[in-house]
Amino acid sequence: MSTATTVWITGLSGSGKTTLAGELVRLIETDGASACILDGDDLRKGLNSDLGFSREDRAENVRRVGEVAILLARLGNVVVVPVISPYCADRDLVRARHLDAGVRFIEVHLDVPLEICEQRDPKGLYAKVRAGQIAHFTGVDDPYEAPTTPELRLSPGAAAAQDAQTLLALLR
Numbered sequence: 001m002s003t004a005t006t007v008w009i010t011g012l013s014g015s016g017k018t019t020l021a022g023e024l025v026r027l028i029e030t031d032g033a034s035a036c037i038l039d040g041d042d043l044r045k046g047l048n049s050d051l052g053f054s055r056e057d058r059a060e061n062v063r064r065v066g067e068v069a070i071l072l073a074r075l076g077n078v079v080v081v082p083v084i085s086p087y088c089a090d091r092d093l094v095r096a097r098h099l100d101a102g103v104r105f106i107e108v109h110l111d112v113p114l115e116i117c118e119q120r121d122p123k124g125l126y127a128k129v130r131a132g133q134i135a136h137f138t139g140v141d142d143p144y145e146a147p148t149t150p151e152l153r154l155s156p157g158a159a160a161a162q163d164a165q166t167l168l169a170l171l172r
Contacts, residue, residue, distance in 0.1 A: 003033060004103050005171065006069040009082040010091065010147060011110030012139040013125055014117035016160060017082030020110065023164035028078050031168070038069055040083030053136050059090045066094035073103045078171065086138045088145040107150040108167060114139050116156055 007024065009017045021037045028035035043065055044051070051057040062085045069079045085091050091107065098105035117139070118126040129137045136142045147153075152170055154163050 003076045003078060004073045005106065006066075006073050006079045006081060006098055006103060007106045007108060007167065007171070008069075008085070008091065008094065009080065009108045009110060010085045010150075011112055012114060012117045012144055013084060013137075014120040014122055015110040015112035016120075017084075017110055019160045020108075020154075020163055020167070021080040021082040023160045024080050024167055025078075027164050027168045028080075028171070033078055034076055035078040035080060036072060038065055038072070038079060038081045038083070040065065040081075040085075043068075043083075053142075055087070058086060062087075062090040062094060066097055069094075070098060070101045070103050073098075074101070084138050084144070086142065086144045088147065091147065106152070106167075106170065107147055108152045108154065109147045109150040111146065111153050111155045113156070 009021055011017050018039055021039070025035040025037055044061070047068070048061045048064055051061050062083065065081060065083055069081050072079045095105045095107065121127060125134060125137065126140070128134045129140050138144050152167060
């Protein structure tokens with residue numbers, strides 16, 4: 001398995017990014033490689049706690065996460081990044097930085113419809129959006145630009161374990 005790799009998992013809130021990331025890291029480590037997760041929610045509590053949700057702040061959030069991913073990948077890790085990253089231009093900049101740094105970049109789009117994400121609503125965020133308690137929420141009243149050419153597009157239906165196996169095969 002190639003190290004110095006970032007697996008960037010993008011999709012709406014509730015699409016299963018973190019679940020897939022956890023399963024993928026488990027498989028990578030079982031395979032004998034070193035892996036870590038840079039979870040978007042966790043990073044917003046610490047490294048990116050000074051950022052809001054304006055377009056500019058979202059771009060800076062994605063840029064910072066991308067730079068940390070490069071540093072960790074250069075240390076020999078497969079870095080799995082489950083982060084909404086709603087704008088194509090921001091993801092494209094992160095991809096370009098990875099390529100410049102000599103780090104493999106694999107974009108995975110969890111193509112889960114908004115209706116399914118709202119049904120799942122693991123954090124209760126969609127309910128708060130619909131109640132008017134949260135504004136500028138990606139996929140509802142702020143845009144989500146789906147990747148046009150991700151290395152892998154996953155749709156609902158398969159279990160995270162099966163999707164992680166598919167992704168692991170791509171990493172090999």
